[in-house]
Amino acid sequence: MSLLVVGSTAFDTIETPHGTAVDCLGGSSTYFAIAAQLFTKVQLVSVVGSDFPEHHRKLLTDRGVDIAGVETKPGKTFRWHGRYATDMNSRQTLDVQLNTFGDFKPKVPAEWRTTPFVFLANGSPATQASVLDQMHGVKFCVADTMDLWIEHEKQGLLALCKRIDGLIVNDSEVKMLTGKNNLIQAGREALKLGPRLVIVKKGEHGCFLFSNFFHCALPAYPTETVLDPTGAGDSFAGGFMGYLANCEQVSLANMKRALAYGTVTASLTVEGFGVDRLARADRETVDRRYQELQQFVAGA
Numbered sequence: 001m002s003l004l005v006v007g008s009t010a011f012d013t014i015e016t017p018h019g020t021a022v023d024c025l026g027g028s029s030t031y032f033a034i035a036a037q038l039f040t041k042v043q044l045v046s047v048v049g050s051d052f053p054e055h056h057r058k059l060l061t062d063r064g065v066d067i068a069g070v071e072t073k074p075g076k077t078f079r080w081h082g083r084y085a086t087d088m089n090s091r092q093t094l095d096v097q098l099n100t101f102g103d104f105k106p107k108v109p110a111e112w113r114t115t116p117f118v119f120l121a122n123g124s125p126a127t128q129a130s131v132l133d134q135m136h137g138v139k140f141c142v143a144d145t146m147d148l149w150i151e152h153e154k155q156g157l158l159a160l161c162k163r164i165d166g167l168i169v170n171d172s173e174v175k176m177l178t179g180k181n182n183l184i185q186a187g188r189e190a191l192k193l194g195p196r197l198v199i200v201k202k203g204e205h206g207c208f209l210f211s212n213f214f215h216c217a218l219p220a221y222p223t224e225t226v227l228d229p230t231g232a233g234d235s236f237a238g239g240f241m242g243y244l245a246n247c248e249q250v251s252l253a254n255m256k257r258a259l260a261y262g263t264v265t266a267s268l269t270v271e272g273f274g275v276d277r278l279a280r281a282d283r284e285t286v287d288r289r290y291q292e293l294q295q296f297v298a299g300a
Contacts, residue, residue, distance in 0.1 A: 001139075002041045003245040005029045005238075006106045006131045007121025008078055009046040009070065013095075014273055015083040018227045024274030025056050027078065028121035028144065031231035033065045034278050035238025035265045036119075038286055040246040043112050045069035045131070049077040049100045059279060069109050073100045088229055089203060108134045117245040119237060120164070122146055125156035132163055140250050142166035142241060144234070150177050162194035165250075168237055170201045183208065187215070197255065199240070201233050209259050214252060218259055221267035221293050228273045232266040235278055239265030239286070264289035 007029030014021045033042045043066045050072060060067050078101035081094040104123075108131060116139035120128040128143055135141075141164045149157050150173060157177075161167060167190065171183055177193075180186035183200065187210035190198040197211040204226075206219040240262030247254045264286055271277040 001117055001245045002043060002112075002115045003036055003117040003119065003241055004043045004045065004108070004112055004115040004135075005032050005036065005119045005121055005241075006045040006069075006108070006128075007032065007119075007123055007144075008101050008104075009044075009048050009052070010078040010080055010101070012230060012274060013079070013081040014228055014230050015081075015094075016088060016228050016273075017084070017086055019273070021228070021273035023079075024276070025059070026080065026231060026274055028123075028231075028234045030060075031234035031269065031275060031278065032119060032121055032238035032241075033060065034063060034275050035235040035269070036242030036245070037064045038239070038265065038281065038283050039242030039261070040117075042066065042242070043069060043109075043115060045106050045108055045112075047071045047073060047100050047104045049073060049075045052077050059275075063279065069107070069112065071107065075100050077101075082230070084229065088226060091229075106131050106134075116140065117241060118142075119241050120144065121234065121237075125149055125153050125160045129156070129160050129163070132160075140165050140244065142168060142237070144168045144237060145173065147173050147176055158193060164195050166197045166199065167193075167195045168199045168201065168233070170203070170233070174198065174200050184215075199259070201236065203229070203232075207236070207259065207263065209255065211252075211255075216256055216259060218263055218293075219297065221264045221289055222296060223267045223271065226270045229270050230273075231275065231278075232269050235269040236262040236266035239263070260290055260293055261286065264293055 008027040010027035011023040012026030076099040079097040118141040120143035178189035200208040209216040243258040243261040
């Protein structure tokens with residue numbers, strides 16, 4: 001089934017202990033779309049400026065991403081500049097220029113408004129809700145969020161939680177959202193807000209999936225090469241949602257497999273700067289890493 005993603009497209013300048021990449025293709029929905037297209041057809045709704053080059057559009061379309069929903073506006077594309085610490089578990093944002101993304105009002109093409117699977121990439125809850133207002137008959141919708149929205153737009157986020165099937169957060173965000181310091185308690189409390197499942201990302205330590213029927217924990221794929229963690233969470237979400245959208249049903253077994261596919265997809269992203277490594281990946285590589293992750297977990 002088709003999968004719709006709405007979110008940012010950006011130029012990222014990234015500094016890590018392994019080097020610096022200037023103005024590389026990034027943005028939450030971009031990472032997600034490139035990851036998800038490994039599994040299913042992806043429809044991208046985003047906004048870019050007049051400075052967005054043709055070769056970036058070609059990269060997306062060559063990989064099967066439908067960019068008919070990407071709006072081009074006068075001005076510059078969203079830009080982000082960040083620097084990672086030596087251990088790459090924390091980062092400092094040096095510069096943010098929202099540019100055309102600052103007043104982004106998503107316009108879902110009419111023919112996409114019945115797309116059964118929807119991912120609301122990180123953005124304000126009001127913007128995410130405006131996408132759902134345009135959709136009809138959504139089968140499965142998941143949203144990403146961050147501490148900024150929890151702190152400044154919590155009521156809007158709580159209202160959104162009642163309309164979605166899944167929420168993706170990191171461990172500090174779920175604690176901030178629920179007021180619970182214990183991760184297990186926080187995950188269970190987040191389910192009471194409305195979503196059927198809550199996925200908590202823990203970076204190099206893997207992830208948790210909470211639902212009213214089962215809880216599941218999975219370690220990260222054991223990769224030795226970590227050049228740039230940017231976009232790993234978005235790529236994880238792309239692998240997770242992409243796999244589910246390609247299944248006949250959203251079952252517990254399929255969600256567990258999707259969790260593993262999201263994990264190995266994210267492992268590819270961190271092996272290069274920006275989307276470079278992810279864009280060169282193929283399904284065969286992802287399937288191989290999925291099998292390796294299964295053996296790694298079983299060996300424990």
